[in-house]
Amino acid sequence: MSIIPTAASNTGSSAAATSSSAVDQTMIASNFTNFLQLLTTQLKNQNPLDPLDTNQFTQQLVQFAQVEQQMKSNDQLASLVAIEKTAQSTAALAFVGATVVVDGSTTQLADGQANWVFNVTKPAAATITIKDSTGQTAFSGNFSVSPGDQKFTWDGRGNDGTAWPSGNYTMVATGLDANNQSVAISTQVEATVDSVDLTQNPPLLSILGQNYTADKISKILRPGYSGSAS
Secondary structure, eight states, X not given: OXXXXXXXXXXXXXXXXXXXXXXXXXXXXXXXXXXXXXXXXXXXXXXXXXXXOHHHHHHHHHHHHHHHHHHHHHHHHHHHHHHXXXXXXXXXXXXXXXXXXXXXXXEEEBTTBEEEEEEESSOEEEEEEEEETTSOEEEEEEEEEOSEEEEEEEOSBOXXXXXXOSEEEEEEEEEEXXXXXXXXXXXXXXXXXXXXXXXXXXXXXXXXXXXXXXXXXXXXXXXXXXXXXX
């Protein structure tokens, strides 16, 4: 094992809302057309000696024009939302199969290797304990850590050299500074994105059986990346 510093909805309600919006727009468009027809008819048949109030029907025409403009704006906004959703889905699909780093303390031991990343704000003496899914301690050790991100790779062997089986393992890390004061240590896990759920908004990435949104990913590792030595 080693520590290596690293570089720092509801579908139904949505459909109902869309349907209601379409009906509202159709009714507004119909009313707008009817208004223009009535206005034109009034202008054609007005009494030359007692014409319509110019200010009044001009204001009405402006108001209906504003409604028409708002309808067009709503259509454009709907298009922008659809484009944004497509972009989110495309971006999420690009994560599938990628090795990423997300907040967490539990990762998988596979092929004799399990990876974590933790961060400390100042030099410290860290005590690292790794436990299996039943809570049994698989490994423990003391290490000197530097400020910033620290990558920890466990080779799957206990303190006595016994190889532990593949599965989920949880890291518990505590630290003390030179004055014997506690130092907070945050932990992250390095794992592969297994799948993406595009039915959710935003899409959810499945990592080690847990769901994450793309903004929870702090780092993406290139294929074949190896920043550690067993």
